[in-house]
Amino acid sequence: MKKSMLYLLLAALLSFAIDTMAWEPNSNDKMELSVAKSILEAKQKDEALKSWFDTAAGYAVFPKVGKAGIGVGGARGKGLLITGDKVVADVTLTQLTVGFQLGGQVYQEYVFFKDQTALDDFLRGNFEMGAQVSAVAITAGASADADYSKGVAVFTIAEGGLMYEATVGGQKFNVKKR
Numbered sequence: 001m002k003k004s005m006l007y008l009l010l011a012a013l014l015s016f017a018i019d020t021m022a023w024e025p026n027s028n029d030k031m032e033l034s035v036a037k038s039i040l041e042a043k044q045k046d047e048a049l050k051s052w053f054d055t056a057a058g059y060a061v062f063p064k065v066g067k068a069g070i071g072v073g074g075a076r077g078k079g080l081l082i083t084g085d086k087v088v089a090d091v092t093l094t095q096l097t098v099g100f101q102l103g104g105q106v107y108q109e110y111v112f113f114k115d116q117t118a119l120d121d122f123l124r125g126n127f128e129m130g131a132q133v134s135a136v137a138i139t140a141g142a143s144a145d146a147d148y149s150k151g152v153a154v155f156t157i158a159e160g161g162l163m164y165e166a167t168v169g170g171q172k173f174n175v176k177k178r
Helices: 003-021 028-045 049-055 116-123
Strands: 058-083 086-113 127-129 135-137 152-177
Touching (some): 049 152, 086 116
């Protein structure tokens, strides 16, 4: 089999795997319920996260992000942007990674914005986070030592799957205001 055909087959498989793992509720009500459950779960895993939710200018919550890779990888998930107690936008997360990787996983992601400037940058749409922004895995007490980087902080909760990786990549967000 030619290399180009193999890469095309792997890309198709990767696309199918990401779409399958990144469950996307089919209505606003279901998405809002899923986001609310994710927030409760995060606060239960690490009680110190409550202050992050209370003090951030806004935050994006992605209840399910599907990630898969074989050499080249990607992730995709849908979520909501919240300021105060109000949903202000629907958000899609897309990630591309390159490097040693094999497997797939599903996780939750929480992106906090320290101030209105960081939130406004995100709201302009097509916001990107490079490899220099690292996510903190949520465990009991993990958020206590975490801090913002350029006005943004990212936390994750692994839900399932197995992924081996040493990669470089970034995340891109598409924001659709409500």
